Amino acid sequence: MSTENGSSAGAPHSDALLSVRNLKKHFPIRKGVLQRQVGAVRAVDGVDLDVSAGETLGLVGESGCGKSTTGRVITKLIDPTEGEIVFDGKRIDAFSRGQMRPLRRDIQIIFQDPYSSLNPRHTIGTIVGAPFRVQGTKTEHGVKHEVQQLLERVGLNPEHYNRYPHEFSGGQRQRIGIARAVALRPKLIVCDEPVSALDVSIQAQVVNLLEDIQNEYELGYIFIAHDLSVVRHISDRVAVMYLGKVMEIASRDDLYSVPQHPYTHALMSAVPVPDPNKEQQRNRVLLTGDLPSPINPPSGCVFHTRCPLYRSVLDESQQERCRGEVPLLSEVAPGHRVHCHFPTPRADIAAAEDQGTTGGAASLPNGSDEHRP
DSSP states (O other): OBOTTSSBOSSOOTTOSEEEEEEEEEEEEEETTTTEEEEEEEEEEEEEEEEOTTOEEEEEOOTTSSHHHHHHHHTTSSOOSEEEEEETTEEOTTOOHHHHGGGGGTEEEEOSOTTTSSOTTSOHHHHHHHHHHHHTOOOTTOHHHHHHHHHHHTTOOGGGGGOOGGGSOHHHHHHHHHHHHHTTOOSEEEEESTTTTSOHHHHHHHHHHHHHHHHHHTOEEEEEOSOHHHHHHHOSEEEEEETTEEEEEEEHHHHHHSOOSHHHHHHHHTSOOSOHHHHHHOOOOOOOSOOOOTTSOOSSSTTTTTOHHHHHTOOHHHHHHHHHSOOOEEEEETTEEEEOSSOOOOHHHHHHHHTTOSSSOOOOTTOOSSOOO
């Protein structure tokens, strides 16, 4: 069953920890003395997601596609414009800040920038201990003892309790952010590009730490990233976003072995192959043109203005359908849904990607969503 806006419909999955239906976040554009609204930036424009307990859902796509905004709306750091967010059986999309406060112990976020996400005026003990004080949580041996145990759990020296953030490296600061996020044993953590600002040599350590903590505490993750290799390593399922919409969502193995959306084809083919001879022989899927403005997205399928299938394969009647009709996020295989009128399996693209997942250089176009230090 599908809705007219192109999202899969239906009630939230009963066994899902988090269910998101038709999630939208539009930022108003205002002009003039009276600040009248003259438009809106459609940062998130009809997203459906489900995350089960202990599962990792990867979220990938170009800069500006709405990944980070989706994560912040799910955690209610910003309010949605429309849609349903059901967490642990409770619908929270209309919750006020006061109503969300008790749920903060169950929904946490790890921010991308480990430099700006920690208060430079507070010690590490104060930062990591803040969740206990805010939630009024009592511990058996006191907050300091609990914080020191958390620091040791994430690979830091417990004796660094009284140090300040500027005394740590970027990787160590991100470990502090992880310790703060897991302090109250949440059920879901949104990881907003937690390794993209770190050196490649440190990324694997942080990803392995996240996996260990997930296995220990049975956490659910929404892992937002540009690096297809990292996403493949850590994710159970992967959703590909473009211009505020989910273009394709499937299990990790299905998505990487048989991608079906033309945009996913382009992302997979952008991954370099470590063999120079094979790299030269590859047929790259190149996207022409710039990313359309989320203020005025294209009609019909939002990807048709850059779609190689639309430009070179489809006939006029098929192109007209792409221009005029919004595709549904339809199931093409069990658990594999594609937002496209003409999904095309491409195992050849996947084969090239399989050979290119040996390192951390498999990044998506346009860098990161936020400023890097």
